[in-house]
Amino acid sequence: MKTHPDGEHSDRVRAADDTDMALLPFAACLMSLSCLAPAQPPASTLQLTTHDTANRIGSVVLTCEPTGGTHPKRDKACAVLSGAGGDFSRITARHQACTLIYAPVDVTVVGTWRGKPVSFRTEYPNRCIADRDSDGVFAF
Numbered sequence: 001m002k003t004h005p006d007g008e009h010s011d012r013v014r015a016a017d018d019t020d021m022a023l024l025p026f027a028a029c030l031m032s033l034s035c036l037a038p039a040q041p042p043a044s045t046l047q048l049t050t051h052d053t054a055n056r057i058g059s060v061v062l063t064c065e066p067t068g069g070t071h072p073k074r075d076k077a078c079a080v081l082s083g084a085g086g087d088f089s090r091i092t093a094r095h096q097a098c099t100l101i102y103a104p105v106d107v108t109v110v111g112t113w114r115g116k117p118v119s120f121r122t123e124y125p126n127r128c129i130a131d132r133d134s135d136g137v138f139a140f
Contacts, residue, residue, distance in 0.1 A: 042066060044078075044086065046111035046118060050138055052127065053103050060140045065114070072140050080135045086113030088120040094135045098128035105130045107138050 043065035050058040061069040064078035071077050084090040088109060105127050109120040124130035124138075131139040 042068065043115065044081070044111070044113045045069075046109055046113070048138065048140070049108045050105055050127075050130065050140070051107075052105045058140050062137075073136055076135075077137045080137055081113070086116070086118060088118075088122075088134070088137070091134055091137065093133040096128070096132040098126065098132055101126055103127070105138075107134075 042063035044063060046062045048060050048062060048071070050056075060071040062071040062074055062077055062081075063069040064074075064081065067074050067078050080091055081088075084092070103126045105124045107120075107122055107124065107130060109118060111118050124133060
């Protein structure tokens with residue numbers, strides 16, 4: 001039972017109604033503050049950049065767990081990195097023929113993988129080899 005909210009009738013007692021019952025979950029939420037907690041950040045966030053001799057620069061963000069970011073093949077890239085434990089040097093190259101034209105591509109990666117800092121930099125002889133040796137992680 002509740003007292004009437006009107007001061008003139010404050011001595012009157014009224015029964016709880018449906019409106020009062022609807023406020024219970026909201027009140028519980030506020031008391032625990034769990035409803036106000038921010039969403040969990042992704043377990044892994046990486047900034048991948050490529051730079052070639054034609055001065056073309058590509059840069060994408062890749063988030064994993066949950067998958068997201070601006071990488072065009074983020075699901076595949078996250079799967080490849082999961083298989084390598086987030087270690088770019090452990091990625092297994094896929095079987096693909098590439099030309100022997102020398103047009104170097106520098107790649108850099110900075111960010112975190114499952115909470116641990118990541119910093120990777122290497123040079124590939126050309127974009128095809130960068131794509132092949134990274135199993136598509138640098139295909140953007």
